[in-house]
Amino acid sequence: MAxxxxxxxILETIHVTKQFGGLVAVKDLSIQVPxxxxxxxxxxxxxxxxxxxxxxxxxxxxxxxxxxLDGESIAGLRPDIIVKKGISRTYQNIRxxxxxxxxxxxxxxxxxRMKAGWLGAVxxxxxxxxxxxxxxxxxxxxxxxxxxxxxEHELATNLPYGMQRRLEIARALASEPKLLLLDEPTAxxxxxxxxxxxxxxxxxxxxxxxTVLLIEHDMRVVMSISDTITVLDYGEKIAEGKPEEVRxxxxxxxxxxxRGAATQHEAKAA
Amino acid sequence: MDKEIxxxxxxxxxxxxxxxxxxxxxxxxxxxxxxKERYIIAETVNLGQIAxxxxxxxxxxxxxxxxxxxxSLIYAIVVGALxxxxxxxxxxxxxxxxSHVNMREVFLNVSPELLKILHFGQESLKGASLVIVGLNxxxxxxxxxxxxxxxxxxxxxxxxxxxxxxxxxxxxxMSITFGTKDWYKPLGEFIYAKKGLSxxxxxxxxxLGMLFSLWRSSPGLHPGARVxxxxxxxxxGVRIVSFLLGLAILVWLPKFLGSYPSEILTTxxxxxxxxxxxxxxxxxxxxxxxxxxxxxxxxxxxxxxxxTTGKLATVGWNFWMALPVAIFLATMAGVILGIPVLxxxxxxxxxxxxxxxxxxxILVLSDWLKPYIGGAQGILQIPKPEILxxxxxxxxxxxxxxxxxxxxxxxxxxxxRDARVGRAWKAMREDEDVAEAMGxxxxxTKLMAFATGAAFAGLSGAIFAAxxxxxxxxxxxxxxxxxxxxxxxxxxxxxxxxVVVGALILVGLPELLREFADYRMLFxxxxxxxxxxxxxxxxxxxxxxxxxxxxxxxxxxxxxxxxAREAL
Ligand SMILES: Nc1ncnc2c1ncn2[C@@H]1O[C@H](COP(=O)(O)OP(=O)(O)OP(=O)(O)O)[C@@H](O)[C@H]1O
Ligand SMILES: [Mg+2]
Numbered sequence: 099m100a101x102x103x104x105x106x107x108i109l110e111t112i113h114v115t116k117q118f119g120g121l122v123a124v125k126d127l128s129i130q131v132p133x134x135x136x137x138x139x140x141x142x143x144x145x146x147x148x149x150x151x152x153x154x155x156x157x158x159x160x161x162x163x164x165x166x167l168d169g170e171s172i173a174g175l176r177p178d179i180i181v182k183k184g185i186s187r188t189y190q191n192i193r194x195x196x197x198x199x200x201x202x203x204x205x206x207x208x209x210x211r212m213k214a215g216w217l218g219a220v221x222x223x224x225x226x227x228x229x230x231x232x233x234x235x236x237x238x239x240x241x242x243x244x245x246x247x248x249x250e251h252e253l254a255t256n257l258p259y260g261m262q263r264r265l266e267i268a269r270a271l272a273s274e275p276k277l278l279l280l281d282e283p284t285a286x287x288x289x290x291x292x293x294x295x296x297x298x299x300x301x302x303x304x305x306x307x308x309t310v311l312l313i314e315h316d317m318r319v320v321m322s323i324s325d326t327i328t329v330l331d332y333g334e335k336i337a338e339g340k341p342e343e344v345r346x347x348x349x350x351x352x353x354x355x356x357r358g359a360a361t362q363h364e365a366k367a368a
Numbered sequence: 369m370d371k372e373i374x375x376x377x378x379x380x381x382x383x384x385x386x387x388x389x390x391x392x393x394x395x396x397x398x399x400x401x402x403x404k405e406r407y408i409i410a411e412t413v414n415l416g417q418i419a420x421x422x423x424x425x426x427x428x429x430x431x432x433x434x435x436x437x438x439x440s441l442i443y444a445i446v447v448g449a450l451x452x453x454x455x456x457x458x459x460x461x462x463x464x465x466x467s468h469v470n471m472r473e474v475f476l477n478v479s480p481e482l483l484k485i486l487h488f489g490q491e492s493l494k495g496a497s498l499v500i501v502g503l504n505x506x507x508x509x510x511x512x513x514x515x516x517x518x519x520x521x522x523x524x525x526x527x528x529x530x531x532x533x534x535x536x537x538x539x540x541x542m543s544i545t546f547g548t549k550d551w552y553k554p555l556g557e558f559i560y561a562k563k564g565l566s567x568x569x570x571x572x573x574x575x576l577g578m579l580f581s582l583w584r585s586s587p588g589l590h591p592g593a594r595v596x597x598x599x600x601x602x603x604x605g606v607r608i609v610s611f612l613l614g615l616a617i618l619v620w621l622p623k624f625l626g627s628y629p630s631e632i633l634t635t636x637x638x639x640x641x642x643x644x645x646x647x648x649x650x651x652x653x654x655x656x657x658x659x660x661x662x663x664x665x666x667x668x669x670x671x672x673x674x675x676t677t678g679k680l681a682t683v684g685w686n687f688w689m690a691l692p693v694a695i696f697l698a699t700m701a702g703v704i705l706g707i708p709v710l711x712x713x714x715x716x717x718x719x720x721x722x723x724x725x726x727x728x729x730i731l732v733l734s735d736w737l738k739p740y741i742g743g744a745q746g747i748l749q750i751p752k753p754e755i756l757x758x759x760x761x762x763x764x765x766x767x768x769x770x771x772x773x774x775x776x777x778x779x780x781x782x783x784x785r786d787a788r789v790g791r792a793w794k795a796m797r798e799d800e801d802v803a804e805a806m807g808x809x810x811x812x813t814k815l816m817a818f819a820t821g822a823a824f825a826g827l828s829g830a831i832f833a834a835x836x837x838x839x840x841x842x843x844x845x846x847x848x849x850x851x852x853x854x855x856x857x858x859x860x861x862x863x864x865x866x867v868v869v870g871a872l873i874l875v876g877l878p879e880l881l882r883e884f885a886d887y888r889m890l891f892x893x894x895x896x897x898x899x900x901x902x903x904x905x906x907x908x909x910x911x912x913x914x915x916x917x918x919x920x921x922x923x924x925x926x927x928x929x930x931x932a933r934e935a936l
Contacts (some may be wrong), residue, residue, distance in 0.1 A: 155805055157805065176804070177801075177804045177805040178804050178807045178808055178809050178810070181805060181807040182807055186805075186806075187805065193799055193801075193802045194798075195794065195795050195799060195802070195803075196798055198791070198794055198795065198798060202791055202794070205791055206792070206794075206795045206803070206806055206808075207806055209788060209791070209792060209795075209806055209807045210806070210807025212788050214787060214788045214789070215788075215789065216789055216816055216820070218787075219783050219784050219787030219788065219789050220780050220783050220784065222783060226787070229788075230787065230788070233788075269806070273807060
């Protein structure tokens with residue numbers, strides 16, 4: 099990861115708006131994600147978090163605004179180009195290639211870093227063989243890294259839920275991203291699994307130097323590992339800052355718990 | 369066994385009635401009479417009888433399916449026998465009815481001949497009815513017992529029975545084969561009776577089939593698992609040796625079989641090549657293409673136009689010069705069709721490609737192109753390929769051309785399957801959006817699938833034209849596309865050996881049974897429905913290798929979780 103940095107921020111969104119017909123799912127959202135940080139986006143259901151991710155990864159075209167990856171605009175590019183540029187992601191509702199094995203899933207993840215084409219494959223050229231072997235090795239290592247050693251040849255669909263979540267992360271890592279987008283990685287996990295996942299994400303940054311943009315509902319996870327948190331409500335940013343700052347922000351409490359709770363909180367603080 | 373066992377009378381009656389209706393159907397469409405001359409075993413058991421009693425057996429088996437769980441012999445026997453008896457009552461009722469009323473005005477097949485068969489040698493109607501019910505009862509009982517047998521053994525018995533049936537069907541052909549050469553004449557005389565297998569042959573093939581099945585299903589003996597245990601060097605050695613052995617047999621086969629069986633194999637092979645191509649499009653990339661025959665036609669017509677020496681003669685090239693052009697044009701057509709359908713999924717794609725197939729067929733038939741490609745009269749006098757003085761003149765020679773084609777195309781498909789391209793196809797099949805987000809360029813990946821599939825079909829068409837020596841538009845209708853798709857499904861979508869198995873079953877078998885022609889579509893339909901219900905993954909599923917090589921089933925929650933904990 100000794101790449102040259104062009105900008106202070108690995109990711110910068112500038113006044114991003116996404117509209118579906120009349121519905122404004124993301125509204126005028128600007129965030130700045132520093133290199134090698136863990137940046138969380140939180141907010142109530144339907145706040146527009148996943149939509150925001152979809153804009154960054156090219157699933158949706160932004161209605162307005164710009165998105166910069168390390169200073170370079172990526173808004174409007176196709177998803178396959180964006181992943182090549184170094185952003186990869188996981189999905190809120192797991193989207194693995196169900197009928198491929200765990201190993202194949204991760205190897206597909208490495209696709210943007212490979213070169214072999216039709217002819218290379220058919221002729222089985224030394225370059226192809228080498229690349230294939232290297233990819234296989236990388237995939238095995240990643241599987242081991244996420245704790246899936248021993249189930250490499252199992253079909254994704256046959257893996258238990260927690261393993262599928264980790265497999266999705268391994269697949270995303272296989273594209274060697276600079277920025278990893280995780281959409282609720284602990285959803286549906288029990289407390290001990292959640293704790294492991296939290297440590298794992300923290301580790302990603304430390305060991306691999308990857309920046310993580312995280313959507314998460316579990317406040318303990320968010321508060322414990324985030325450097326910065328942005329809070330969305332109805333597509334708008336209502337707060338931003340360090341975990342402590344966000345935690346104390348009355349607008350956040352309001353958005354999460356309703357008006358009454360916020361007033362109570364204020365009263366207590368006073 | 370002294371557990372209290374509840375019989376579900378409703379189920380017994382339900383299965384019995386379904387079996388009865390199916391049996392009546394089989395009788396009324398004339399299968400029992402049509403197949404009565406097709407003896408399987410020593411002039412005793414014929415295919416008509418097998419057709420008549422199969423419904424009984426199958427439904428009794430399904431009705432008694434609980435027996436294995438209940439471990440109850442009584443349950444298996446009672447349920448099986450009762451279902452069988454009910455089916456028997458239906459058939460007996462038909463016999464009684466037909467003996468008193470003239471049914472032929474409505475059901476053409478209720479002929480005196482049929483009634484004679486259904487009498488099973490009995491004089492009286494009463495006696496015949498009893499025999500029918502009794503025989504069905506026994507068959508049902510056996511079906512019930514089958515449901516009780518451990519799966520491994522019931523499978524083995526089925527494979528044995530299937531092999532006996534197959535070898536019986538092959539009798540006519542094989543007798544000719546065996547008759548021609550001195551040194552295997554005694555073998556032929558041992559295996560076959562005048563009609564069908566001899567008793568010795570029956571036992572031989574039954575046991576062989578059973579042993580084969582048991583060998584494959586035994587965890588200790590399974591060939592794949594055992595090879596997987598060897599060191600890599602030896603594994604490769606075993607593979608190479610078995611490949612060479614297989615190849616040697618394939619090369620020797622037409623010499624042994626003679627002309628007509630080689631002809632059948634050649635036809636099967638032409639479908640295998642197409643199947644391998646469509647398997648890339650549908651099986652790997654998940655793009656449902658119903659107009660596949662178009663590329664086959666383009667391949668055939670290109671060779672036809674460029675090589676014919678008849679009245680449509682053009683440049684008069686030889687086959688080898690025309691072949692690359694045929695493949696190239698088919699590939700181009702694949703790309704051209706691919707472009708407009710890039711954004712389409714599922715049903716829409718199927719309909720547009722269906723239309724494309726029809727367009728080509730209608731073009732071929734059109735007056736507009738008639739001066740060049742002959743319209744309904746087709747193209748005649750397409751010369752046989754020749755290489756270094758060896759002429760691929762008859763089926764026994766064309767066979768080798770087809771074999772080379774299959775090996776080439778199979779190799780390409782096999783290489784692509786496990787390469788970056790193949791993974792991209794499969795990822796696209798599973799989830800197009802996610803595949804794109806994983807860096808797969810959808811446009812080029814899809815076009816590559818269409819182009820590869822079309823190229824294979826082009827090759828197949830070229831060989832087809834050379835094989836027949838003349839081509840006509842009616843050889844290129846929708847049925848070809850449907851056949852190819854069906855054989856992929858039956859063999860197992862995405863599976864390479866599955867294509868071969870599918871082609872043997874869906875193309876080879878009907879060719880063997882000439883009297884079968886009328887029932888071909890029925891057979892396809894029934895087989896496809898049955899496959900979807902019982903074995904939707906096909907006869908040779910795609911992922912077997914992963915499954916086969918593992919000795920014990922995985923218990924995901926326990927074993928691998930432990931190290932996982934530490935790693936996270
Ligand atoms: N493709 C779409 N077309 C129309 N509306 C959409 C589309 N995708 C999202 N929306 C709407 O945009 C809003 C934001 O949805 P989004 O999925 O981004 O919320 P979220 O913050 O991820 O919620 P959750 O916490 O439930 O995952 C919702 O009202 C949703 O219905
Ligand atoms: Mg969401």
